[in-house]
Amino acid sequence: MIWRRVFHLLCFIAWLALPFFLHAQEGHPLTGTWSGDWGSTATQRNHLTIVMNWDGKNVTGLINPGPDAIPLAGVFLDVTNWTIRIEADAKDSSGTPTHITAEGKLDDIGSYHRKITGTWRQGMAKGDFRITRD
Amino acid sequence: MKPIGNILPGAVLAILCTAPFLLSQRNFSTTYDSSRQVKLQGTVTRIDWANPNAFLFIDTKDPSGIVTNWAIQFGNPLELERSGWKRSALHIGDALTVEGTPARGTVRQAFARSIVLTRTGKRVFNLSAIPRAAAPAAPVPRWPDGHIRLGPPQGKKGYWGTASTKVLAENSATKIGMTDDGLLLNIADSDRVAPFQPWAKALYEYRQRNLLKDDPLARCLPPGGPRQFLMPNGFQFVEQRDLGRVLVLLGGGDRNWRIIYTDGRPVGQAAEQVPSYYGSSVGHWEKDTLVVESVGFNEKFWLGPGGLPNTEALHLIERFTRTDLNTLKYEVTVDDPRTYTRTWTAGWTIPWVPDQEIQEYFCEDNAESTFVR
Numbered sequence: 001m002i003w004r005r006v007f008h009l010l011c012f013i014a015w016l017a018l019p020f021f022l023h024a025q026e027g028h029p030l031t032g033t034w035s036g037d038w039g040s041t042a043t044q045r046n047h048l049t050i051v052m053n054w055d056g057k058n059v060t061g062l063i064n065p066g067p068d069a070i071p072l073a074g075v076f077l078d079v080t081n082w083t084i085r086i087e088a089d090a091k092d093s094s095g096t097p098t099h100i101t102a103e104g105k106l107d108d109i110g111s112y113h114r115k116i117t118g119t120w121r122q123g124m125a126k127g128d129f130r131i132t133r134d
Numbered sequence: 135m136k137p138i139g140n141i142l143p144g145a146v147l148a149i150l151c152t153a154p155f156l157l158s159q160r161n162f163s164t165t166y167d168s169s170r171q172v173k174l175q176g177t178v179t180r181i182d183w184a185n186p187n188a189f190l191f192i193d194t195k196d197p198s199g200i201v202t203n204w205a206i207q208f209g210n211p212l213e214l215e216r217s218g219w220k221r222s223a224l225h226i227g228d229a230l231t232v233e234g235t236p237a238r239g240t241v242r243q244a245f246a247r248s249i250v251l252t253r254t255g256k257r258v259f260n261l262s263a264i265p266r267a268a269a270p271a272a273p274v275p276r277w278p279d280g281h282i283r284l285g286p287p288q289g290k291k292g293y294w295g296t297a298s299t300k301v302l303a304e305n306s307a308t309k310i311g312m313t314d315d316g317l318l319l320n321i322a323d324s325d326r327v328a329p330f331q332p333w334a335k336a337l338y339e340y341r342q343r344n345l346l347k348d349d350p351l352a353r354c355l356p357p358g359g360p361r362q363f364l365m366p367n368g369f370q371f372v373e374q375r376d377l378g379r380v381l382v383l384l385g386g387g388d389r390n391w392r393i394i395y396t397d398g399r400p401v402g403q404a405a406e407q408v409p410s411y412y413g414s415s416v417g418h419w420e421k422d423t424l425v426v427e428s429v430g431f432n433e434k435f436w437l438g439p440g441g442l443p444n445t446e447a448l449h450l451i452e453r454f455t456r457t458d459l460n461t462l463k464y465e466v467t468v469d470d471p472r473t474y475t476r477t478w479t480a481g482w483t484i485p486w487v488p489d490q491e492i493q494e495y496f497c498e499d500n501a502e503s504t505f506v507r
Contacts, residue, residue: 026350027433027445028333028472054333054445056472079336109340110348 025133028054029109030077030084036131038102038120048131050086063088063100070100082106084116098123161315161346161439165237166245168313172236174204174244175252178228183221185211185495190224192232206232208246208259212367212493213296223258224249230258269488272459274422277375282422282456284371284380286488293370293385294462295487302360302438303327304478316440318342327440328468329475334443341441350435354497357387358411358435359450360466360480367495368487380417380424385492394426403430409446411435424454437468438480445472460486 025032030052039045052061052075059075074087086102104118113132120129176192188211193201208214211221224230229252237243249259275287286292300314303326310326311319318324324339341348351357357365365386372381378397384390392412396419403414409432417426431448451467465481468474 025433026436027443029337031433031445054472056445056447077333079333082336109337110344 025112029106030059033134034131035134038127038129040127050131102129161349163313163315163317164345164347166235167238168235170236172234172244174232178224178226181224183211186497188214202242205243206246210366269460269486274456274458284373291491292486292488293368293492294484295368296366297364297482297484299482300364301440302442302480305480317346328442328478331473331475334473337443338441346441354388356390356411359437361438363464368492370492385495388497401427426452443473444470447472
């Protein structure tokens with residue numbers, strides 16, 4: 001009986017996962033919406049949503065789209081090793097300009113849910129970041 | 135806490151639930167290791183005569199008497215039937231010898247090159263000797279007004295078969311060493327396949343190094359763009375002249391269809407329209423050539439076998455010229471400035487299959503036979 005439940009549960013989970021396999025994005029590997037977080041410790045995390053789009057010459061986009069969106073100033077992808085650097089200019093809670101530099105590596109490129117992990121610097125703060133393509 | 139042994143079989147079963155979708159139409163190079171060969175002697179335990187891949191299963195016995203079951207893939211049933219192969223050529227219980235290419239890793243699966251029946255010594259299957267029947271020569275069929283017919287002559291049947299090439303590469307390139315599923319024999323040749331932008335070349339080479347395992351077609355997604363005319367199992371044009379459109383019915387992929395409008399509407403697609411695998415197509419006739427422009431593609435497919443990428447900026451110009459009853463000349467110009475440094479052209483011919491209809495084919499149909507066991 002437990003067996004059957006486990007089986008049905010796992011089949012259901014597998015079925016839920018199917019759409020992710022069935023709707024891959026096969027164009028520029030950075031194009032799309034990415035979500036994750038950054039922070040200096042495992043518990044102090046800041047949510048991240050990054051939208052990127054390849055226009056044929058540059059990758060443009062936004063960090064945390066919405067009223068406080070931060071335009072991407074530059075996205076540099078080194079296709080020889082799939083490393084990426086993201087530059088942006090934000091303002092902190094007091095309105096002081098703050099520069100963001102994120103450097104990471106693109107992994108699992110063949111997957112719809114490809115990932116970028118690396119280091120995140122925002123003003124004086126430094127931490128790691130992880131984002132996954134939604 | 136329950137022992138993992140209680141959970142593991144359930145997990146395996148769950149994987150089996152999804153495996154058909156993941157493995158159903160894998161590339162040959164992804165599944166099989168061409169650098170190795172295997173010779174198996176055994177007894178047929180099951181024959182799976184269904185699309186897209188015919189399989190037979192044989193029990194083999196090693197010197198110590200241990201029996202193992204092998205899955206033997208031996209082609210596409212439609213192709214085999216067209217080549218004169220009969221389902222009744224093999225029976226459960228037949229002893230036979232199979233020579234072929236084994237699957238990668240330790241999976242007990244092989245792709246047959248030859249199958250010899252032990253009792254008769256007769257070679258019932260020989261991959262290299264599958265004959266191709268040539269259709270008799272005849273002029274281009276035309277409508278009463280003199281326009282070329284893209285489909286069968288009046289009162290006849292038939293469809294367009296397997297292309298003269300199985301890969302997509304720029305015409306100006308000299309012959310590039312490539313397997314039928316688009317795997318380069320020398321990855322340094324990637325520059326010659328198409329004028330890639332750096333990111334596109336890197337992505338193409340990544341897919342090549344991964345033996346094309348991420349091919350969307352392996353997940354039964356549609357063969358968008360020019361790949362639709364590189365599929366086995368053919369396609370058919372249905373010209374609805376009164377409606378100002380031509381339907382393309384595809385035998386490969388998953389029996390998809392596409393509409394080419396010939397009613398004079400402008401090329402384009404509304405910004406709100408969902409990008410698609412086949413795009414929005416508008417065609418017009420230039421003498422005896424149907425010229426089709428398409429835009430509005432999504433980024434969910436590979437342009438051709440081998441992993442050529444595209445973006446939503448893709449704009450295709452296709453030229454269909456029926457040079458006689460039995461030959462369709464296909465030429466495609468790829469214009470995607472976000473992926474390629476310039477426009478480029480590829481082309482091939484496609485033979486007419488007379489007096490037959492496209493047979494039923496579904497990508498997922500017998501996918502369970504492709505389980506990695």
